[in-house]
Amino acid sequence: MAILVYAEHDNTSVKKATLSTVAAAKQMGDDVHVLVAGSDNEAATNAAAQIEGVSRVLRADNAAYAHQMAENISLLVADIAANYSHIVAPATTTGKNFMPRVAALLDVSMLSDVTAVIDAQTFERPIYAGNATATVKTTEDKVVVTVRTTSFDAVAATGGSAEVETLDNVQDAGKASFVSEEMAKSDRPELTSAEVVVSGGRALASGENFTKYIEPLADKLGAAIGASRAAVDAGFVPNDMQVGQTGKIVAPQLYIAAGISGAIQHLAGMKDSKVIVAINNDPEAPIASVADYFLEADLFEALPELTSKI
Amino acid sequence: MKALVAVKRVIDYNVKVRVKADHSSVDLSNTKMSINPFDEIAVEEAVRLKEKGVIDEIIVASIGPKEAQEQIRTALALGADRGVLVVTEDKTQPLQVAKILKQIADQEGTEIVLLGKQAIDDDNNQTGQMLAALMGVGQGTFASEVVVEGDKVNVTREIDGGLQTVALDLPAIITTDLRLNEPRFAKLPNIMKAKKKPLDEKTPADFGVDMTSKQEIVKVVPPAERSAGVRVASVDELVDKLKNEAKVIG
Numbered sequence: 001m002a003i004l005v006y007a008e009h010d011n012t013s014v015k016k017a018t019l020s021t022v023a024a025a026k027q028m029g030d031d032v033h034v035l036v037a038g039s040d041n042e043a044a045t046n047a048a049a050q051i052e053g054v055s056r057v058l059r060a061d062n063a064a065y066a067h068q069m070a071e072n073i074s075l076l077v078a079d080i081a082a083n084y085s086h087i088v089a090p091a092t093t094t095g096k097n098f099m100p101r102v103a104a105l106l107d108v109s110m111l112s113d114v115t116a117v118i119d120a121q122t123f124e125r126p127i128y129a130g131n132a133t134a135t136v137k138t139t140e141d142k143v144v145v146t147v148r149t150t151s152f153d154a155v156a157a158t159g160g161s162a163e164v165e166t167l168d169n170v171q172d173a174g175k176a177s178f179v180s181e182e183m184a185k186s187d188r189p190e191l192t193s194a195e196v197v198v199s200g201g202r203a204l205a206s207g208e209n210f211t212k213y214i215e216p217l218a219d220k221l222g223a224a225i226g227a228s229r230a231a232v233d234a235g236f237v238p239n240d241m242q243v244g245q246t247g248k249i250v251a252p253q254l255y256i257a258a259g260i261s262g263a264i265q266h267l268a269g270m271k272d273s274k275v276i277v278a279i280n281n282d283p284e285a286p287i288a289s290v291a292d293y294f295l296e297a298d299l300f301e302a303l304p305e306l307t308s309k310i
Numbered sequence: 311m312k313a314l315v316a317v318k319r320v321i322d323y324n325v326k327v328r329v330k331a332d333h334s335s336v337d338l339s340n341t342k343m344s345i346n347p348f349d350e351i352a353v354e355e356a357v358r359l360k361e362k363g364v365i366d367e368i369i370v371a372s373i374g375p376k377e378a379q380e381q382i383r384t385a386l387a388l389g390a391d392r393g394v395l396v397v398t399e400d401k402t403q404p405l406q407v408a409k410i411l412k413q414i415a416d417q418e419g420t421e422i423v424l425l426g427k428q429a430i431d432d433d434n435n436q437t438g439q440m441l442a443a444l445m446g447v448g449q450g451t452f453a454s455e456v457v458v459e460g461d462k463v464n465v466t467r468e469i470d471g472g473l474q475t476v477a478l479d480l481p482a483i484i485t486t487d488l489r490l491n492e493p494r495f496a497k498l499p500n501i502m503k504a505k506k507k508p509l510d511e512k513t514p515a516d517f518g519v520d521m522t523s524k525q526e527i528v529k530v531v532p533p534a535e536r537s538a539g540v541r542v543a544s545v546d547e548l549v550d551k552l553k554n555e556a557k558v559i560g
Contacts, residue, residue: 100439176448183472292539
């Protein structure tokens, strides 16, 4: 049977998370279909049909799916689940929101945040904030998983030519409605897919210092900006910039942690980065145990100097 | 209206976990156990709703070993009214927990069920959503603000790009994010009073729920260790290493 991948998109384009999820799905079976559920999603549907290795795109275009409300999306996915052996979505807030609902509707257990596919029934996933890796085998007849997108190399966005099938059956649970959205505006690369991430912690001491010390370095490196929970809780930056067990999981080529001690919960979100640089005035900070390069220095002096020398 | 709050007994968030030598699981013997931090936030939110007069009674439920009654007592000390402990030595899975919680919610006629968004041991982030699906009600996951208005609840949710607000018909399920509130500390007199609050003990069989799992843990291993890094003495040395050794900047 085929594998169904749920596309993360904004109605006009598919996000990179979808390409990584297709890559994971290809390891579970050959025939991969992609579902694009949204409102006025023709452009995103066409983009999905171009994805390498996708044989079919299912398009569900209705106002009921406009904001990816879990109540409606889960009914839609459960409705077409009979045709699929696996249902796969990225472990984004969207995927985390509706996929357990799908699993419950199908009366199967599911696997969250899968980091490796051993075979079609066996997967690896991190537990205890990434301090252990569990290999789990499922014997459910329907495999429902969300995948950690940073653990799978994205397939090519072009080169495919999937046929598009339109789904007419509209599912509207009528229990919940969208009220409003407040998105953080940024011209920077998206945090979870950025090649370079510069993160600040409590030691930055203020939001102004993020602007003054972190942003110039991020600009120079074309980097996304992240933060520790302490920096978010102190109100220096918005919470969607938080990296960690309860925030975003990143695995960039280069992660620069400035003024971040390296609590277990923060390390859970970044310790799979290729190269980790820590700048901290405390030589005993736990971040030193994972940093490839540790510079013991006052970040208010080191960050401007680093910015000027890169 | 009544609220149901689900709490889980987990390893304390400050403990560095050890994987057992036989790779069967994580070693929990002689480790400090606590109420899951997200569940503590759920209890706090329920208590605040009670203080606002929105909720009349808070029922706190836990499914797990007998010792989980400590976590229920903690919730009672924070302001919950009574507890239900569903005792099982089996490993608890989100779908089975959701099935038991659904029956408790149905029996008690609770209109709001509050859960943490995830347990910090299994990191599943599933139970609240599964419960909402089983009950056929709306869900406000990853909540950072909860406002009850008449027969609806407005929930502001933390999503990848920022915040989203949804309106849910009651009854509804809410799962808490860290920023929803700051849990209070239990005062000693409240801890003493909590010992006298009612606590029912049940088993999964009372709810007709089969705890056998279709997921088998093949093995648990420690994550790959990062090789020890180097300490650099200056910004110049750092730039040099990044350019010529790690080759991550041009």
